Amino acid sequence: MHFHPDKLVFGVAPGILKDCAQQLWSNTGKADFCEEDFFKALGAPAPEGQSVLRELIQADFVAHSRARPGRYDYTRLFGQLACAKISNGIPRLEANELLVKIMGAVDQVNAQPDRYEHRVKKLAVFGSWLGETPVLGDIDIAFELSEIPHLCAVREDEDPLICRHRTSASYSRAARALRIRQPNKVSLHHLNDVIRLGTFYQFLFWDNKRSVADGLELIRNHRR
Incomplete structure (x- = not known):
């Protein structure tokens, strides 16, 4: 997965989004995450974070947890996002x-x-x-x-x-x-x-x- 450094991804600078994914993906102690986890990793207030999270869900990077309502599961694309390359x-x-x-x-x-x-x-x-x-x-x-x-x-x-x-x-x-x-x-x-x-x-x-x-x-x- 590759992102251009000057193009926003889901309305966020690619470096910030990749860092967010790395923080959540490396948190091996949890099989899923909640909104607060996401906002903290993204470094954004709730209104902005909710907008980004909705776009990630629509693009299949994140899925609503079936086992634990109110939480979110990682997808294969989310793992790729954590490893994404940012370059020209x-x-x-x-x-x-x-x-x-x-x-x-x-x-x-x-x-x-x-x-x-x-x-x-x-x-x-x-x-x-x-x-x-x-x-x-x-x-x-x-x-x-x-x-x-x-x-x-x-x-x-x-x-x-x-x-x-x-x-x-x-x-x-x-x-x-x-x-x-x-x-x-x-x-x-x-x-x-x-x-x-x-x-x-x-x-x-x-x-x-x-x-x-x-x-x-x-x-x-x-x-x-």
Whole structure:
């Protein structure tokens, strides 16, 4: 999901609306929310907040709770709103070129186990790239990494806490490689989070099932 920074969304600046969605969506202690929760997260008085909430309901971002009258349920679109990209966008041709570089990064990580201590197990693309729009907000990438057991295990005379820090750092290093130094154009998400949101995605790479070459072929054959 992509928003232009200069265009209002449901009458609200996109950054404010995204921040509101993130606050509510990350509140894992609640399965739903009330109007007061929404007004507080939006940072708006009740009259303005009610107007925005009505538009979100009409657009299917929020639904009236059937189990708890007077409260509201999150929808799949609301989860996507929390992850939305706010930018001027990138042309599809450039997006394809960036995807090719990302596939190259998969090869790089998997070919250098001693440096990354992880393998890219799965890589998928979702969001606007799968559609036909000529300008994308960014490239939404879902990934899954797996540890290389003998490299991530506790080494001789190594403190377990140091091992955890080392393994965490190597995980972050592998994930950063997939961003190809383009944090404003490549948006990384854990694959499990994308699945949890019910978002449609397309695998580019799946260890032992789809190769990097398969992913490159899919990119070449996609609409330009």
